[in-house]
Amino acid sequence: MDATSRLCMRTEMELERSCPVLREYGSEQSLLSRPDGSSTFVQGDTSILAGVYGPAEVKVSKEIYDRATVEVLIQPKMGLPSVRERAREQCVRETCEAALLLTLHPRSSLTVILQVVHDDGSLLSCCLNAACMALMDAGLPMSRLFCSVTCAISKEGQIITDPTARQEKESRALLTFAIDSNERNVLMSSTTGSFSVQELQQCIAISQKASEQIFQFYRDSVKRRYSKMQ
């Protein structure tokens, strides 16, 4: 009965969330010893662990003479990676390629490995945020940072930011945007469901406003990390 009452309380809290909010989020860097850069990003209960290797030796078949090869692996918690993970890997890889300065490391490889620790909605957003933190931790040169926000459109037309797994299931459309830090442009968008042009523009505007907080979080975490260097 305790578990049931606790779940009812959680459900009521979720239903009361009418205005769009970002769930509590946090990150930790340099927690694994073997990768060159590692980070974990937590959004609510969704948790992703990211590791970055590179610049490292590349296979001859994947070698590109003027820039580095980016490889992204997303590993689910249960079972083997499927087509859904491959599609997400492509989104993350293209976003990382747009942000990284790959021409500085020709004929090398960068590998980003993302392990899903818990999935409670907004998984692709958490993957992109964890990947960005891991790339920063690895010290790779980037022309810009990127962060990601997920918006869900409920059946009544209400926009929910950073939805939970339950809200994702009940919504009729789900939109994920990767926003860059220079001009708040959209680097990547991934959508499911049906929505109108008006709703798309509203979601982009809300994501751009929410990204201000995440970029400020990046700045604060880097400031906190290098606070002992003085």
Place this chain on the structure above:
Amino acid sequence: MRDTPLSNCERLFLLKAIKEKKRLDGRQTYDYRNIKISFGTDYGCCVVELGKTRVLSQVSCELVPPKDSRPTEGIVFFNLELSPMASPAFEPNRQSELLVTLNRQLERCLRNSKCIDTESLCVVSGEKVWQIRVDVHVLNHDGNLMDAASIAAISALSHFRRPDVAIQGRDVTVFGPEERDPIPLSIYHMPICVSFAFFLQGSFLLVDPCEREERVKDGLLVIAMNKHREICSIQSSGGIMLLKEQVLRCSKIASVKVSEITELINKALENDKKVRKEGGKFGFAESMPKERITTLKRDEAPVEMTDVKETADDIVQRTETTTETVPSPILVATGTAQIGEGIVNSWGLDEDEDDELQTEDRKTDEVVVITDSEEEEVVILNDQKSKKTSKQK
């Protein structure tokens, strides 16, 4: 990618330190590194940190038909994944020798010792049984993966809860976690692996070797034991010759270590159960250390929505106004129409894609008008071809 090489000086230094009965990280011969067990939000999710070695384990269940040879027993399935995150030497989707060894040892340790009551997983004999799947992911490889994997697997199995099932006649009803509390698995005992690394022809042994010690070892002995001092499996590899007295001594050391680790697992399970019962926060987010400078957390933050609708309306209107600049077609003669002024392209459609869509609609109307006049079919075809050619150019 290749693994980081170990230089000869480093290798000799390690062996010399072991000869003097010292370890590089300051441990004694029979010491384990710090073991930290944390549980996730889901039942059956567990992360074990053995020093810097980190292993994630997740248990899931599914109703499946049983095997024909054993119609009254459930199925327990183990899957160990060496993630490329753990070490650059691990490549995805490749069955390496280490993976096969670890996976098989985990199966022998947990399944063949019958520590899980598989008959209690039977729902309808011969038709429906629970299949328990244990996925173990290695996240960071700093030596002694076998011990960390076995601790993670047995902790996750002890933490896991399966849904409640009701049977009425031939109807089977599976209740969600909100309707009825899930039921824990029936676990008889907890076998845990203890690894011993041997050096210099078996003259020296170390418990819980780290990654560098594993690279210079001659042989490895893994003993799986429960806290009742019953041996579940022994595996010796590496090609060294062990004396009988050495194996007996290792089993005595293993019994001490297994008792300590079992107590640690039970303490962690009790802490998690207490936190869940009291309604406190649980999950991996709560286990992040908050005092480190590499960690930062933010509370729930609202997002401003004040001028979002106006911004969206502005963008949509800006897109719509450019549509009106498209000139209407000029009828030159019957069956012939013209957009723009002929030689110079003055459509104004160069950039926006939405405008092209609307123009295509108008062209469709023209084509319908043209096809009505049956007398000039040949001329119509020529006109279409010329238009397509001009489009391509």
